[in-house]
Amino acid sequence: MEHYEDIHGREHDSALAVNRGVEQPPVVNPYFRRAKRHRMTTDEYMQGILAGNITVLSQAITLVESLLPEHYAQAQEIIERCLPHSGRSVRIGITGVPGAGKSTFIEAIGDMVANLGHKLSVLAIDPSSERSKGSILGDKTRMETLVHNPSVFIRPSPSAGSLGGVARKTRETIILCEAAGFDVIFIETVGVGQSETAVHSMVDMFLLLQIAGAGDELQGIKRGIMEMADMIAINKADGGNQQRADVARSHFANALNLFPMPDSQWRPRVYTCSSVEHTGLSEIWNGVEDFLKFTGKNGYFQRNRHRQAKYWMYETIDEALREHFYRNEEVAARIGEFEKMVLADRKSSFVAARELLNDYFGKIGK
Known part of the structure; x- marks a missing residue:
């Protein structure tokens, strides 16, 4: 916002300022002085993060995402001090085509996970405009119930030109959330289709959300995001769509059998669910736990983290x-x-x- 001088030569940056050359309205309170915002020290950030203070955690993430050079050094110090307290969570990437119901699915299964006693962090990546460079960041609006759960932290971030369906500092944000005590982290990608592969390099499990009618066996065997999925969930399997969802499940299961065995030695499973009717969600979470037990036992989980x-x-x-x-x-x-x-x-x-x-x-x- 531009600064304009009033008739007394005082500058204003409030919404009351009008065009240059037009007499400005008088100051309502001439004794008002804008309070200088306190800049938190690294120790204050760390105390808040380790105590699980959501407000301080949000401010720390904003600092890490900042492009200002003066914020870089402090952000790096915070990340380094959070590293010893990180690594003790389950990181799950959730992607799918636009309209597959990712936000609704995350709200439904997230509420169930929180009720099981977990602390859940949802990192929602919103696509940025190529023209204005802005983002709506409206994922929290869709998660009306989950946003009020005290065990859940939802952080929308703009992709800001980053490829692969994630934001510039998603990896660093994961570290901060783990240091704050969150033991389950969902990363909701922007949902752009076959190119969302960067998220695979920062999660323990990759869940692909599909809908009935999104493709046949030929579409399913295309290389790219399909061969990276550890689990596929056919969403919106309710009402008259149930039969089509079952057919889609059969298509994707057949396609997955044509892929070579992944490094994890885990054969991906396909489920159907309804985020609206809350059906099939417990089976999906049981599948997640089966995957974590399987990969933890054969050593893939730790090898993947090292890679x-x-x-x-x-x-x-x-x-x-x-x-x-x-x-x-x-x-x-x-x-x-x-x-x-x-x-x-x-x-x-x-x-x-x-x-x-x-x-x-x-x-x-x-």
Whole structure:
């Protein structure tokens, strides 16, 4: 919001300010002074997170998601101090086509999981607009019952251009939620179809939500998200849709049998359920517990966690290098010049990129 001066030369940033050149209304309370917001220290953040304070946890996640350079150092320190308290949860990724009822399904099964004595964290990733870069973040609106459960924490986050159905800092958010004492974490992806694979690198189990009529056996055997699923649930199996859901279950079960055995040695199961009538949910959760017991016994659970830790080490390195590259003063000074040369066809994009990287890294590529 722009700052405007009133007739006394005072600046205002309130909604009462009108266009420049128009006489401003008088200040209602001339003695009012905006209170300076207290900036929490890292110790205060840690005390709140470890105590399970939802307000402090939300503020810490906002700090971690911030793009401001001045927030980066403190965010990294909070993450590092939360790491010893993390890793003691079950991480479940939930994806599906738009309209499959992911939010309704999570509310139904989440309420059941919370009633079993678990502390549940729901990380809902909302797609960001390619034009305005904004997000609705309306998943909590759909979860009217779950949002009032004291054992449940729901955090919507924008995808902000990140690929793979997750947000930029979903991995770090998981660590903070685990440190706050949440032992079950649901990650609801944006729901864009076959490309949602990044979430698979940060969860213990991957659940694919489908609806009847979403495809036949040929659609089911397509590589991509289907072969990554540890479980498939056919949602909206109620009323006159029950028979179609049973047919879809048969299609997907047949398709899964054509895939090679996964590394976990677990053959994915297919269930039908209704989030509205709350049917089939207990069978799905029993299947989740069976999967966790099976993978814990054969060692896959821990191997998967180790592989994910290695993957995210390289992802962190890539992100840090990318951020440092674009903030480099010499790169920033030259990149505009190179853009003009590429647009004028005086230099190919490949050559321009290589020269910039050579200048940045010195002897790279030689």
